[in-house]
Amino acid sequence: xxxxxxxARPERSAWAPVxxxxxxxxxxxxxxxVLFIIYGVSPLKGLDAIFIDPLRxxxxxxxxxxxxxxxxxxxxxxxxGFRAQIWNIGAEGQLILGAIAASLLAIQFEGSTSPLLxxxxxxxxxxxxxxxxxxxAFLRAQFNANxxxxxxxxxxxxxxxxxxxxxxxxxxxxxxxxPQSIRFDQAAMFPILIPGTRVNASLFIGLFVTVVALxxxxxxxxxxKLSVGGIAPRAATYAGFSSKRTIWLALLISxxxxxxxxxxxxxGSLGMLQRNVSPxxxxxxxxxxxxxGLHPIGILFASALMALVYVGGDFALLSVGVPNAVTDIFQGxxxxxxLACSFLLTSxxxxxxxxAIASEAPAE
Amino acid sequence: MAxxxxxxxxxxxxxxxxxxxxxxxxxxxxxxxxxxxxLGENGAGKSTLMKIIYGSVRPDAGTVEWNGSQVDIQSPAxxxxxxxxxxxxxxxLFETLTAAENISLxxxxxxxxxxxxxxxxxxxxxxxxEPDARVQSMTVxxxxxxxxxRCILQEPRLIIMDEPTSVLPPQGIAKLFETLRxxxxxxxxxxxxxxxxxxxxxxxxxATIMRGGRVVGVCDPREEDxxxxxxxxxxxxxxxxxxxxxxxxxxxxxxxxxxNHTPENPFATPLRDVHLTLRSGEILGIAGVSGNGQDSLTQxxxxxxxxxxxxxxxxxxxxxxxxxxxxxxxxKLGLHFIPEERLGRGAVPIHTLSxxxxxxxxxxxxxNWGFLNLGRRRKLAAETIERMDVRCGGTESTAxxxxxxxxxxxxxxxELALAPRVLIVSQPTWGVDVGAxxxxxxxxxxxRDSGAALLVVSEELEELLEIxxxxxxxxxxxxxxxxxxxxxxxxxxxxxxxxxxxALNSSQTMKEPALG
Numbered sequence: 111x112x113x114x115x116x117x118a119r120p121e122r123s124a125w126a127p128v129x130x131x132x133x134x135x136x137x138x139x140x141x142x143x144v145l146f147i148i149y150g151v152s153p154l155k156g157l158d159a160i161f162i163d164p165l166r167x168x169x170x171x172x173x174x175x176x177x178x179x180x181x182x183x184x185x186x187x188x189x190x191g192f193r194a195q196i197w198n199i200g201a202e203g204q205l206i207l208g209a210i211a212a213s214l215l216a217i218q219f220e221g222s223t224s225p226l227l228x229x230x231x232x233x234x235x236x237x238x239x240x241x242x243x244x245x246x247a248f249l250r251a252q253f254n255a256n257x258x259x260x261x262x263x264x265x266x267x268x269x270x271x272x273x274x275x276x277x278x279x280x281x282x283x284x285x286x287x288x289p290q291s292i293r294f295d296q297a298a299m300f301p302i303l304i305p306g307t308r309v310n311a312s313l314f315i316g317l318f319v320t321v322v323a324l325x326x327x328x329x330x331x332x333x334x335k336l337s338v339g340g341i342a343p344r345a346a347t348y349a350g351f352s353s354k355r356t357i358w359l360a361l362l363i364s365x366x367x368x369x370x371x372x373x374x375x376x377x378g379s380l381g382m383l384q385r386n387v388s389p390x391x392x393x394x395x396x397x398x399x400x401x402x403g404l405h406p407i408g409i410l411f412a413s414a415l416m417a418l419v420y421v422g423g424d425f426a427l428l429s430v431g432v433p434n435a436v437t438d439i440f441q442g443x444x445x446x447x448x449l450a451c452s453f454l455l456t457s458x459x460x461x462x463x464x465x466a467i468a469s470e471a472p473a474e
Numbered sequence: 475m476a477x478x479x480x481x482x483x484x485x486x487x488x489x490x491x492x493x494x495x496x497x498x499x500x501x502x503x504x505x506x507x508x509x510x511x512x513l514g515e516n517g518a519g520k521s522t523l524m525k526i527i528y529g530s531v532r533p534d535a536g537t538v539e540w541n542g543s544q545v546d547i548q549s550p551a552x553x554x555x556x557x558x559x560x561x562x563x564x565x566x567l568f569e570t571l572t573a574a575e576n577i578s579l580x581x582x583x584x585x586x587x588x589x590x591x592x593x594x595x596x597x598x599x600x601x602x603x604e605p606d607a608r609v610q611s612m613t614v615x616x617x618x619x620x621x622x623x624r625c626i627l628q629e630p631r632l633i634i635m636d637e638p639t640s641v642l643p644p645q646g647i648a649k650l651f652e653t654l655r656x657x658x659x660x661x662x663x664x665x666x667x668x669x670x671x672x673x674x675x676x677x678x679x680x681a682t683i684m685r686g687g688r689v690v691g692v693c694d695p696r697e698e699d700x701x702x703x704x705x706x707x708x709x710x711x712x713x714x715x716x717x718x719x720x721x722x723x724x725x726x727x728x729x730x731x732x733x734n735h736t737p738e739n740p741f742a743t744p745l746r747d748v749h750l751t752l753r754s755g756e757i758l759g760i761a762g763v764s765g766n767g768q769d770s771l772t773q774x775x776x777x778x779x780x781x782x783x784x785x786x787x788x789x790x791x792x793x794x795x796x797x798x799x800x801x802x803x804x805x806k807l808g809l810h811f812i813p814e815e816r817l818g819r820g821a822v823p824i825h826t827l828s829x830x831x832x833x834x835x836x837x838x839x840x841x842n843w844g845f846l847n848l849g850r851r852r853k854l855a856a857e858t859i860e861r862m863d864v865r866c867g868g869t870e871s872t873a874x875x876x877x878x879x880x881x882x883x884x885x886x887x888x889e890l891a892l893a894p895r896v897l898i899v900s901q902p903t904w905g906v907d908v909g910a911x912x913x914x915x916x917x918x919x920x921x922r923d924s925g926a927a928l929l930v931v932s933e934e935l936e937e938l939l940e941i942x943x944x945x946x947x948x949x950x951x952x953x954x955x956x957x958x959x960x961x962x963x964x965x966x967x968x969x970x971x972x973x974x975x976x977a978l979n980s981s982q983t984m985k986e987p988a989l990g
Contacts, residue, residue, distance in 0.1 A: 329848070331841045334832060337825075344819040347778050348811070349833045350802030 116457050126455050127403030131412065133454070134401070134447035141443045142436075151430050159429045160422030160440065170421060172307025176379055178417035180205070180371035180388070182316035184395030185413055186323040187367025189404040193327070194340035196360035200246065200261025201368040202392025203268035204239040208369025209376045210272060211238030213291055213383035216298035216376070217280060227297045232315070232373050239369015240362045242268065247361035251354040257361065265392065276385055290384035300378045312374030316413075319367060324406040336360060368392060389420070397445045403455075416441065479542030480505045481632055481663045482527070482558075487536035489522050496522035497533070498687040504632065509654060509664045511674040511695060513707055514684035515907035517877060520667050523684070524634050527665070528560045529553040559630035561621050563637045567609045573620050574605035581627045588627070595626055599653045614763055615646040622653065632663040639673055643763050644935065644968030651677050669707070669908070671700040672936075683707055708908050724753030727927040728775070728809070728896050733787040735770055735779060743767035745774065746951045748787075750929075752896065757918065757928040758956065759942035761935060761967050767951035768931045772900045775929065776811035777801040791896065806837055808895035812885055814904055814931075816878060820885040823874040827866065830873050831855040831888055838892060854891065862887035863913070879910035886914055890921060897921060900931045915941050935967055949973045 142160070143153035164170035184201045191198045198204075212231035219227055242264060249255035276289040285292070300310035326333040339346040339356040346353065375387050398416050402409030423437030484502040488495070496519045504510045514520050525531035527538070529547035538545055540556055547553050550560075567576050574589045581588065589605040596603050601619045609617060618638065625633055635654070639647045654664055654677065668674055674681055674695045681695040683706045691706045733748040745767050752758050762768060773779040774789070781787055782798040789797040791807055801811070813819045821830045831854045832840055840847050840854075855869040862883040866876050873881055882902070889897065902918060903911035919941055922928055931948075932938050938945055939959055947954040947970040954975040962980050969977035 325845075329845050331836055331844050331846055334829070334836075334846060338822055338833065341824060342818045342822045344815070345822050345833060348776075348801065348813055348819050350777065350800045350805065352800075 114459050114461055116453075116459055123458075126458075127405065127408055130448060130451045130454050131401055131403065131408070133451050134444055135415070137447040137451075138440060138443040141447070142440060145436075145439065146430075146432070149432055151432060155430050156426060156432065159426040160436070161418060163425045163429060164418060164421040168304065168306055170425070172304055172309045173421045173424075174414065174417045175304075175309045175313055176307070176417075177391075177420045178413050179310075179313040179316045179374050179378070180391045181395055181398050181416050182313075182410065182413040183319055183367045183371040183374065184364075184391055185398035185402060185409045186316075186319050186406060187364035188395055189399040189402065189406070189409055190323060190326065190333070190336065191360035191364040192340075192399055193404050194336040194356050194360045195343075196250075196340075196357055196364075197258045198243060198246070198261045198361055198364045199258055199396055200243070200263075200265040200268075200392070201364065201371075201395050202388060202390065203261065203265030204242045204365040204368035205372040205375070205388050205392050206265075206268040206272050207242040208235035208239040208372025209383060209387045210268075210275060210372075211235050211369070212373040213280065213294075213376050216294045217291055217383075219298075220292065221295060223295070223297045225297070227295075228300070228377065231298060231377055232370065235373035236366045236369045239372065240366040243361040243365025243368070244358075247358045250361075251357045257357070261361075272383075272387065273385060276383055280383060282382075288384075291382045294377065294381050298377055299381060300374065308379050310374075310378045312370075312378045315370055315374065319370070320406050320410055323409075327406060332359060368395070371395075394420075394441060397441055401444060401448050416444075419444070479539065481508075481541065483539040483542075484523075484527070485537045485539070487523065487526060487533050487538070489526065489531065489533050495687050497526070497536075499536070500684070500687075500689055502682055502689070504663045504665055506631070506663055507658050507661045508680060509658050509666055509678045511666050511668065511678035511681040512684065513669065513671075513674060513681050513695075513703065515669060515708060515909075516879065516905055517686075517907070518684040518707075519687040520684055521636070522687075524560070524636060524665070524667065527553070528558060528634060554628060554630070557629070557631035558634070559625035559628055559632070560634040561618070561625050561636065561638060563640060565617050565621055567617055567620060569610040570608065572606050572608050573603050573612075573623075576609060576620060577605075577624045577627060580624050591627060592623055595623055599626065599656050600649065601626075601653055614765065615642055615649075618642065618646075618650075619653075626657070630662065632665065633657065634665045634667070636667050637669075638666075639668065639670060640933070643971040644964050645972060647673065670936075671695075671703050674703070675700070685709060704908060710909070724755040724927070726751050727754050727792055728752040728929070729788070729790040730775070731788050731790075733771075733774060733781060733789065735774055735781055735787075737770055737779075742770060743951045745770050748951075748953045750946060750953060750956070752927045752929055754895075754927050755922060755925050756943040757922050757930055757941055759938035759945040759959075760929065760931040760948055760953070761938055761945055762931075762933070762948035762971055764933055766948045768900065768948055770951070771948065771953075772811065772813070772898055772931055775898050776809070776813075777804040802837070805834060805892075808893075809898070810834070810889045810892060810894035810896070811898040812889055812900065812902065814901035816881045816885055817874060821873040821881060824872055826855075826870045826872055827859065827864075827876075827884060828852045828855045828869045830884070831858065834888065835892060854888075858884055858887035858891060861891075862917075877907075879906040882906050883910055883914060886917060890917060894921070894926055896927045896929070898929045898931075901933065902930060903932075903934070903937060911937075935964055938967075939964070945978075947971055947975065947978060949975070954978055 139157055142157060146153040146156035164174055188198055188201055212235035215231050215234050245264060246257045246260040249260050250257045276291060280291045282290060282292045300312045303309045303311060335351040336356055339351055339353060371391060376383050394416055398409060398412045402412035419440045420437055423434045426432050426436050427434040480503040482504045484500060487497050487500040489497040500523055512520050522531060526533050529549045529552050538547060574585050574592060578585055578588050592603060592605040601623055603616060603619050603623055638650060642650060658664055666678055678695050681693055682689055683691040685707060730748055730750045733745055735745040737744060743766055760768060774781050777800045780798055780800060781789060788795060791809055796804055817823045828851055832851050835854060840851055852869050859866060864884045865880050902914050918928055942959050944956045944958055945962060946956045954970055957979045962978060966977050966980040
């Protein structure tokens with residue numbers, strides 16, 4: 111009888127994260143099929159609705175690209191922090207702050223046609239996201255407060271702040287009491303990229319940040335310091351890399367990227383500030399970062415996949431009639447299966463043939 | 475003796491791991507009352523063999539006979555039942571419990587009853603242990619004696635001692651040997667693992683020498699000399715390091731006065747009023763049993779612990795106060811440090827050798843405008859591998875894929891390439907095989923001869939006596955005055971390591987030829 115053994119990988123494998131992500135995707139499809147069967151839907155039709163159907167039309171592709179932009183931005187920022195073992199899980203809050211700050215600028219300069227308005231919104235949105243994450247950085251660096259808890263709780267605070275603003279000071283006076291701001295002017299909006307879709311230029315920011323992240327991670331001294339600090343803190347101390355700097359840098363980068371995503375929402379598909387600025391992009395971004403193996407290119411693919419699941423969930427609701435909670439379930443399965451398989455990043459499974467057993471271990 | 479079966483007989487023991495054949499058809503016989511050395515470099519397969527005897531690893535092939543009948547030792551519990559005990563190199567004692575309480579966790583009986591048995595065994599085997607004292611207040615030697623007592627009270631017929639002397643000062647070693655001889659005289663077999671040849675020649679009846687997983691020789695170590703044992707152990711001769719002439723014209727480079735430091739960790743040893751002067755062109759050795767403050771000292775010198783001068787202490791590098799500078803700033807001034815832990819501190823385990831070259835060198839033209847010069851980094855790694863004869867798959871091998879000795883050669887080479895003016899080295903050859911150790915020592919001496927100042931912290935007195943010009947001894951956070959190497963020896967250093975700093979200089983008491 112052949113048998114399988116799990117053993118440590120002797121060398122670092124560049125392809126292991128890809129293999130693990132694909133394995134997680136396959137397992138998710140299997141798990142999803144089981145759910146579709148239980149729900150009385152043909153698994154093929156269900157999977158088709160989620161993974162294939164959105165790509166059949168320009169509109170569908172546009173929606174996928176639209177949702178990909180914020181996921182890509184958030185995940186690139188988070189991954190840089192995660193590599194340094196700084197766990198910012200409050201990107202949702204930082205996104206909201208970015209959205210609020212950009213909206214304040216847009217509302218303040220209502221009627222302006224200045225070409226500087228949108229760049230200004232981008233800057234203040236990014237700074238606001240950084241500042242929100244900076245609170246967690248300060249508390250961690252000065253008082254060793256756990257950044258996981260602080261960033262997470264600050265997300266709740268950010269949400270309440272948003273609710274207060276859209277139901278109070280920023281509410282559109284002529285908006286029939288809907289909890290939303292006035293509609294932004296054209297000068298405060300990202301231009302549409304593909305006619306007939308909602309894809310806008312904020313996707314370029316995501317792609318640009320991806321390139322920056324790639325250079326930062328692979329080429330910059332700061333990126334190198336962050337990864338040393340994350341993998342081997344004692345080596346970072348030995349080399350003289352400041353751990354406080356690491357904390358600040360990791361949180362400011364991820365907060366800034368999430369803030370940019372917030373700008374992309376209000377100045378993109380929404381065109382205003384409203385209660386549901388984000389359908390959980392800040393949390394989905396965590397999954398994208400992990401699923402992409404914390405690698406900028408991996409994250410590019412992972413964000414496309416997650417965006418596809420978002421859009422596919424809506425398609426599945428319409429075409430095969432499953433509740434759109436299917437989106438959350440598929441996202442959850444992707445992360446769960448990835449983590450379950452992640453031991454394969456450092457280990458490998460080797461098949462031992464009967465002959466090898468005979469020569470290696472006759473005692474057993 | 476020829477008729478009776480030996481206590482333990484191993485035949486053809488083989489154990490393969492994915493990358494290495496740890497044991498290859500190993501035979502071993504240990505008789506009653508025999509002290510049997512198992513000698514070999516790191517990675518020779520000693521540990522695997524002991525784990526097989528103690529039941530924590532199952533062999534792929536081969537037989538184990540115990541008292542003449544074949545057994546299959548499936549677990550440490552079963553080994554203990556058979557009468558096989560093991561004293562590990564790393565202790566497993568609860569600091570907050572007393573000696574008797576610790577022993578009661580492994581041996582049945584009430585505390586008063588155990589205390590009585592402990593006192594009996596202590597007296598019989600010369601193992602001073604106070605049963606009611608708490609472990610946290612004990613020295614390393616005392617802790618080891620508890621481990622041995624715990625083993626003895628289970629009435630074993632065979633005791634495996636894994637590198638027991640590596641944690642002891644010389645006097646402690648002599649005492650341990652007395653105990654082991656007494657145990658042997660009562661018919662207990664002892665397997666003694668070590669790579670220290672002199673100890674084995676002083677203690678053991680038989681030596682089994684292993685190399686690359688195989689037994690390469692069985693001999694009576696008392697009839698061999700250190701040279702022939704070394705040749706068996708590593709398969710070739712090792713040259714003694716060559717010293718340049720004493721210079722005597724060195725000027726003070728690193729001066730430490732009145733250094734005090736209380737670490738955040740309450741179990742770490744604080745530094746108390748430490749003074750030292752390091753001159754150019756010399757190697758200053760810091761001797762001492764580990765845990766006496768050496769870690770704090772090297773960290774304070776390297777800058778990992780900052781000691782601003784306002785606390786009454788000064789650390790001066792060529793006349794400049796550096797107490798408030800971190801490791802990076804000190805490295806820019808030419809002060810480098812090689813820590814004792816290679817994986818995780820001296821090198822990042824999952825990073826490649828290329829990436830690890832950058833750890834301490836990024837201020838030397840490795841970075842342009844914040845961007846890493848990858849080509850230059852790879853070139854530095856390649857040069858280091860070449861110059862230090864690092865055995866590895868190339869610059870893109872991960873640090874963790876190298877053996878301890880090869881990684882240490884790489885780290886030493888990386889720091890030497892920067893031509894340090896002051897080099898602090900902690901345990902330069904700890905866990906490194908004999909061949910690599912000799913190469914590393916020679917590199918350190920060559921650096922000294924070129925005019926640099928070196929401070930070497932080591933637990934191995936032979937090493938310090940071999941390479942140093944002067945030695946200071948560290949005990950409970952204090953540092954003794956310095957003594958030239960020619961004016962001291964193992965015995966006097968041993969006394970100083972136990973706290974008697976006055977005994978350090980042998981020329982003031984009696985002159986004895988230094989070992990080595």
